[in-house]
């Protein structure tokens with residue numbers, strides 16, 4: 001077994017951590033019932049140690065009807081029985097910590113499951129009741145209230161209001177099974193502060209905040225008028241007050257936050273990262289960028305520039321449980337990411353995509369700040385076209401079946417090439433079907449192959465951990481031919497990424513640390529390849 005990693009004791013560990021995202025349902029299946037679970041995760045902790053990450057973020061593991069993959073939480077203080085028990089989660093947090101891995105949990109403050117006892121009580125109590133005030137219940141418009149109270153578009157296409165038997169409507173920015181909470185209500189704030197404490201008390205080091213810019217709503221719930229500011233439910237000013245109070249709680253436990261903040265406006269985005277608000281937020285501009293040096297360089301520069309004034313470190317993420325997997329994205333004609341353009345059967349050159357994803361891994365890990373890795377990214381897993389009759393994601397259903405949904409990046413991981421279902425799911429088989437070539441990606445196979453994606457990640461993370469010049473700190477661009485990214489970091493790290501068709505000569509260096517692919521016969525860096533050098 002791998003030796004435990006030294007646990008970085010400083011309170012600033014998060015400024016340059018590498019955080020591994022676990023989607024518990026698909027990570028590892030300890031009891032062989034086809035659904036991932038906490039015993040599966042506990043068994044794989046040594047794998048994560050060997051990979052060399054600093055922390056693990058769990059997407060929601062709480063009791064949930066799983067209408068939206070766990071982002072419909074019925075009870076924040078209980079682990080879903082499909083995954084295990086609270087006692088097991090506590091053990092897992094402690095074991096991970098002993099191995100040098102910190103734990104981050106996911107809190108979904110914008111909404112709860114319609115099975116949450118608050119919502120059930122609100123339904124039973126009827127119009128005008130205090131129970132309904134915890135949500136956004138309203139009478140409808142039209143002669144008989146048959147029209148929804150406003151015209152807000154859903155984050156998941158379709159309607160945002162559902163009418164209940166007594167005639168009132170309730171708001172849900174996502175599915176009807178995810179009623180939005182009323183954040184103007186003090187009980188909603190109190191409850192979430194207690195949930196934060198509940199998990200910090202159990203030893204978690206951080207909290208990821210789901211849909212962090214959506215909680216507060218304009219109290220008048222006015223119709224949405226495109227282009228008119230402020231937006232009635234995105235980035236409302238009240239949010240900052242909420243996060244300031246959260247920060248005071250985090251301080252007591254030395255806990256950290258990472259917000260899921262999708263905002264195009266850099267200045268508005270940075271406001272969430274002021275020193276008394278969130279520590280970090282996901283940087284999606286980099287993720288949505290096509291494989292293009294100008295776009296990537298601009299995304300890097302903009303990101304660093306927007307973080308600088310507030311003193312927060314940037315985060316870098318290529319992939320997560322919501323977006324098309326990296327090797328697939330980079331192997332398509334359109335290499336950017338946009339929820340609106342996802343389609344079934346998009347032609348993909350996986351060889352090309354994988355080469356680029358390898359280069360992107362070295363680029364990302366050399367940038368200033370922290371990095372998020374999504375489970376399976378280290379195996380180079382592609383997006384899977386899930387057969388229509390097996391799709392579970394509500395984004396698919398709510399699009400009328402045109403959007404393939406997000407299940408394609410959630411397929412259970414291949415652990416063991418020679419076991420049934422690659423070691424996930426016993427006889428039952430996994431909850432989402434694995435493609436026939438999944439064994440080619442199996443972790444045990446890649447662990448033995450020096451040129452594998454897993455080997456690249458292990459080596460890169462080990463260099464990042466031990467070498468100077470990684471993580472927090474400045475970045476200096478160096479002159480480079482068109483289509484080439486070339487920068488240095490203090491401590492002598494040089495990173496060069498060639499996105500052009502012309503091979504480039506390496507700049508002067510003392511040592512070549514790692515490259516994402518072979519150099520050409522003349523020692524030059526070929527297209528879609530990255531290299532780390534020591535000056």
Ligand code: GLC
Pocket residue numbers: 068071072108174210211260321322
């Ligand atoms: C976030 C999650 C996504 C979920 C949505 C609603 O965007 O990442 O998976 O569906 O919020 O909670």
